[in-house]
Amino acid sequence: MTLQGGFVTQSSSTTVGSVARALDLVELVVSGPDVGMPLSEIAKAVGGSKSAVLATLRTLVDFGYLRTEEPGPKYLPGMMLIRLGDLASAHDPLIAVARPILAQLSAESGLTIRVARNDSGYPVFIDRVDGPGFVLFHTPLGIRELPHVSSAGKAILAELSDKEATAVARECGLVSRTKNSITKLGELKKELEHIRKVGFATDDEEDAQGIFCVGATFFDHFGRCIGAISATGVKTDMTLAQVSNLGKLVIKFADQVTHELHGRKLARRAR
């Protein structure tokens, strides 16, 4: 469970049980209410004894993964999580390269820009630069998103072979999120063909009402698509001309990412 790897969900031969239980606790608390969770509630949720859960929680608090709000022994996400996320971001070469580019694109377009990694055909957003104004929806980082209802996801799908794209589509099931969502494989293939032609992908309220996105891919030095950037805004701000211009802009910045990664775009041939 928990954002398992590629397609081979091998349930791992030898693994450490107490560590797995501890990480379950972290996930539980982080996904829990903002006010925190008390011990007994946590113990009930994971189905363990209070004493065992307490010992694990103490270890997690010692390491800063969790903290207890004073007064009242409720467990909350700790600051080490912020530290680790920051460190992981800082050590990721893709984020290091992409972040200034995202910031520039956000400044030029006034939109929220995100960068996704290609994780076996699925988009995993790993960084975000919010545009001005309120944040419409909190877009989570670090998890696989649905590939067929996001511009970054469709842009990545368009770079896969027909066989691979079909496999990913079947695996995730082309679930519907809005009335605009593409739910039929044939439609999706047509859309991917279009994306290949124009060089960027759109998401026209396919994931959420009123939200419009434009995405384009970037490549490593083998010419393999390793991710995509996308610009997100509200639908009402988008005219047709703007979509076309925005598409060109996003492609330009995606190409810049490719360039700074010393990557190259191969002529499309063996998809």
Next chain:
Amino acid sequence: MTLQGGFVTQSSSTTVGSVARALDLVELVVSGPDVGMPLSEIAKAVGGSKSAVLATLRTLVDFGYLRTEEPGPKYLPGMMLIRLGDLASAHDPLIAVARPILAQLSAESGLTIRVARNDSGYPVFIDRVDGPGFVLFHTPLGIRELPHVSSAGKAILAELSDKEATAVARECGLVSRTKNSITKLGELKKELEHIRKVGFATDDEEDAQGIFCVGATFFDHFGRCIGAISATGVKTDMTLAQVSNLGKLVIKFADQVTHELHGRKLARRAR
């Protein structure tokens, strides 16, 4: 170890060893080289058998805390770390309130703005909005910084009682970072008195050569100082007039944080 709690570094009565070892691995890999670390190196570093370390690593990979770069079994920080950091940030009421304010202050001033939580007198930066231009120094999040060489730290110290501030100063030792660092307790007290008068703190190359910061505190509804925001730029960009103006600006935005937290600044009395 590892950003332990307040002042009572109680090494915790009952704690889970295997979890602690696992979290040590996470820290090791995250702090390791960007290219990743192989199993044997990790096992040697933590002084455990290969098989035990392997089982732990597998668990961590299962949960996305670590990942292995293909090809070659080298362990790298996983995307779950980014996800957890993002979630912890999103669920933190202070960050939720502060982020738009940081962004606005960054836009107005063109500087990098950070927000620190008051962690028993120490500043712990928990969010950051980078200004335009290159990032000069990567400022880590989620760990205690030295209180006497950062504007946010000194601003927080200035809100403590004389006794508390002295205790913190003795505890961290007033170590020197640059020739401008304040290393004498008497000097520090004078500085804190000045900060109380003008309402903001500065860091004039006291932590790093060429770096200038301005910081101001904000408060909860009890009137307790719960943190500070700071603006960071290069020294050469700062004239005396600008420092004064920037101070006022930072105070204004810090007050806005106080306001949105439904906090209040108490008249200084019983420090």
Next chain:
DNA sequence: ATTTTCCGTTCTGTATTGCCGAACACCGTT
């Protein structure tokens, strides 16, 4: 091509140790 060396992986036994349940202590209610 053959050897050598190193790394990752698997296996099995052992004893470490993490888990459970019960009892205790501590609020807040009722």
Next chain:
DNA sequence: AACGGTGTTCGGCAATACAGAACGGAAAAT
């Protein structure tokens, strides 16, 4: 005052996490 609700501590059993050696494979050295 008695109660349900906490978080905490304490033994005892058994599960299990660890170490070590042996296997397999790949790359480097000869």
